[in-house]
Amino acid sequence: MRNDIPVRIIEKHGEHQIGSRGFGIQVCLYLLSLDVKRNLCLPQPRTYELFQILGILGDVSKHDTPIPTFRAYKPGTNEVAKEWTLYLDRKSWPDRPFVRTLTIYPAIENQQLTALKTNGRCLQQETLVRIFAAQLERHGVKVELSTGLVDLEQKEDRVIATTAIFQDSLLTGNTELIECQYLVGADGAKGATRKLLNLSFAGENRDADGAVWGDVEIDGLDNGWWHAYGRPGEWSMIMRPNQIGQGNLFDVGITGQNFDPVDFGKPEAAEKFIREHTSWPKLAFGKWHWLLYHKPNMRMVETFRAVRVFGIGNASHVHSYSGGQGVNSGIMDAANLAWKLALVMKSLADSSLLDSLNHERIPVISQMLAATTQLYTHLISHLKPKESADVAADAEDDTRSGWMRWRNDALGFFGVNCRYSDIVLDEHTRTPLDQDDALARSYVGYEGTRTLRAGDRAPGASGLILGSKETTLFELFSTHRHTLLIFAPRGWQDYARQFRDAAQHYPQGVVQTFVVTRESGTPHEKAIVLEDRDGSAHSSCLVGEDEAVTAVVRPDLFVGALVEDVEGLHICFGKTLKT
The missing domain is CATH 3.50.50.60 (FAD/NAD(P)-binding domain)
Known part of the structure; x- marks a missing residue:
């Protein structure tokens, strides 16, 4: 291991x-x-x-697949009432390489390709x-x-x-x-x-509620959309294609609030319920790969x-x-x-x-x-049935959480932090930490504040030059070593040497060290140099081009410390390693 x-x-x-x-x-x-x-x-x-x-x-x-666009239908018909995505559109930034909002074309309607927006992955x-x-x-x-x-x-x-x-x-x-x-x-x-x-x-426990979930083969159901049906205040039913635009395997969920679908834990009962509450004329059920009842x-x-x-x-x-x-x-x-x-x-x-x-x-x-x-309260639509114009108006307000529409920026986990932790150290940020505020924001974080402190998620950066190859920070971070990112200004050799020499005194295999510099063509015989050619690492870590700062990234991808001198580095590791 x-x-x-x-x-x-x-x-x-x-x-x-x-x-x-x-x-x-x-x-x-x-x-x-x-x-x-x-x-x-x-x-x-x-x-x-x-x-x-x-x-x-x-x-x-x-093995992962895009999250399909949702489609809800007017009661008793196949007429679309509204379409929406599970999450809000997410922008991909250099420090967040796995945020993707994509447009795909898996569905064909009336001989025309239908563009669908997907902003997440399923597995x-x-x-x-x-x-x-x-x-x-x-x-x-x-x-x-x-x-x-x-x-x-x-x-x-x-x-x-x-x-x-x-x-x-x-x-x-x-x-x-x-x-x-x-x-x-x-x-x-x-x-x-x-x-x-x-x-x-x-x-x-939600004793009055319940849900059944399963995977079943269904012919006659459009595999380009995440289909949604429901009765306001009582139950919802969603059917997601296992592969968008391919095959006939669907994930099916029937959830109830003050409605317990325990009887639908058997294939025959689940199939009967689906037929009664959808308007697809030629549904044909095949094998149920699994079907489980769950109480929240x-x-x-x-x-x-x-x-x-x-x-x-x-x-x-x-x-x-x-x-x-x-x-x-x-x-x-x-x-x-x-x-x-x-x-x-x-x-x-x-x-x-x-x-x-x-x-x-x-x-x-x-x-x-x-x-x-x-968000659980939005698994079931609580809106009274409306005319189509009202439904369309509601669909336009895409900023509010609604029926299977999750509008909470914290869900991406980018804000999760431990700024309040006893084992992190921040000697770089000048603003004092409010401990109570930090605890209260451990999940939602400080999105939009353009700050980075010890205890925050370690940001990514791309376009780094290591030797003759281009790499990213997430390709260099380690599951079993702390990573020292020594941001060194021009004439960085003496500053970097102090940290490199200090790191050699820690137990073997605990630390890996990189010097991050905007200068090109400045190799050093004992330093692993990352040329931050485009300034991506400096920007994502909020380090000025002429600043001398060292970030310690833990193996769980949180910033363990931001220090400016070797003494700070020793204090940082004194919080975790035996002295």
């Missing part, structure tokens, strides 16, 4: 599945158990940045976990399927986990004791980890850490299926924990560093839960 740390990964079920699972696997990808859902996930642009440094961006891009959750698992196998680690956690005991220096072999989710009686330094539970809301730790799971919950634990055991993803927080935040937030949990756990297990950091998982992630998750719960 990348950090030379031995791991074992267990999965209760006999095949790879993902609700919150997969995040435990991702922890192990960084270091180089499980509520079953087979739902769609909507990876946010921020998550694609993590995919890149994990080395799986190419695999993900082979099946079980596909994502298979990609994670395949990457692990490339590093010599194989997930142990049909093996689940049934008990655990914590000692002062280790965890004793009892695992068992399962067959069709039933215990077989074959058990094994595993002793490990730490245990990471990514086994979902129904998994064993949280229950064995007796952690509370505060929040709410919005809950979280009071701590992600219980001494030597951690819960991440849905093992520690569950939310509604609105906003597309579940998989993304679980991945960020894993990224936050993994590099810290690696340092502790290699005896390079004190175990108290692991407490920062709670400090940095709980404020974010609690605010994200509030945001997605608010």
Whole structure:
């Protein structure tokens, strides 16, 4: 593994599945158990940045698909009432390379190509976990399927986990004791980890609501659109083509508020409901690949850490299926924990560093839960039926959240930050930090303020010249090393040499160093120089051309420090490494 740390990964079920699972696997990808859902996930642009440094961006891009444009219909007809996109248009900036609003032409109507706008990507959750698992196998680690956690005991220096072999989710009686330094539970809301730790799971159930989700083959349904039907204040039904403009496989969701579609958890009942409430004359249903009933919950634990055991993803927080935040937030949990756990297990950091998982992630998750719960109210249309002119007028107001129309800039995760964290250091920003304000904005961040502080997302930059090749910052950032970006002005050699020499005193493999300069043709025998030819890195990091600043980027792609001298660098690493 990348950090030379031995791991074992267990999965209760006999095949790879993902609700919150997969995040435990991702922890192990960084270091180089499980509520079953087979739902769609909507990876946010921020998550694609993590995919890149994990080395799986190419695999993900082979399987993800554009989010289709929504179409709603007038009751009892196939006449289109309105069309809209799930998210607002997103602009791609040099520091945000994976933001894409594209125009595609998958649909043909009246012999003419129909232009559709898509501003996000879809990916099946079980596909994502298979990609994670395949990457692990490339590093010599194989997930142990049909093996689940049934008990655990914590000692002062280790965890004793009892695992068992399962067959069709039933215990077989074959058990094994595993002793490990730490245990990471990514086994979902129904998994064993949280229950064995007796952690509370505060929040709410929506007992009067429910949903069924499934994948089914349907002939006679246009595969160029995300179809939406509903009865205001009661239920909605959406049908998304698995591949826009290709095939007949659709993701189907029937959600209710004060309407529980529990009876539609069987194919025959679901098909009958779909036929009754759509006006497609020749629908023909084929194979149901899966069909599940779900009742919405919005809950979280009071701590992600219980001494030597951690819960991440849905093992520690569950939310509604609105906003597309579940998989993304679980991945960020894993990224936050993994590099810290690696340092502790290699005896390079004190175990108290692991407490920062709670400090940095709980404020974010609690605010994200509030945001997605608010969006949940828009899964069902609450508008009274209107004449077509009124419907069109409502569709024009694309800035407000509405029925499957999510208008919240925080959903892209660009604003998520930990400015308030005890382990980040900012000696460059002159404006004092308001700690209470920072905590209150841990999820939404400071979008539009044109600021960058320690604790913020590390921005991207393109057009950098490394040797004779062009590269980007996200191609250079590392899952297992802190990255020093030494922004050096003209005549930078002495300034850069101080930081480079200081970095050599840190444990081997902890730090990688790059000198970022606007000057061309200034190689140095001991420095890796990035020529910022177009000023992209200086601009995205808000560093003036004549400023001398060093940014420390953590393995989870957050800015750990902004310092101006070597003393600041030592203070920064003194917050994480043993002295």
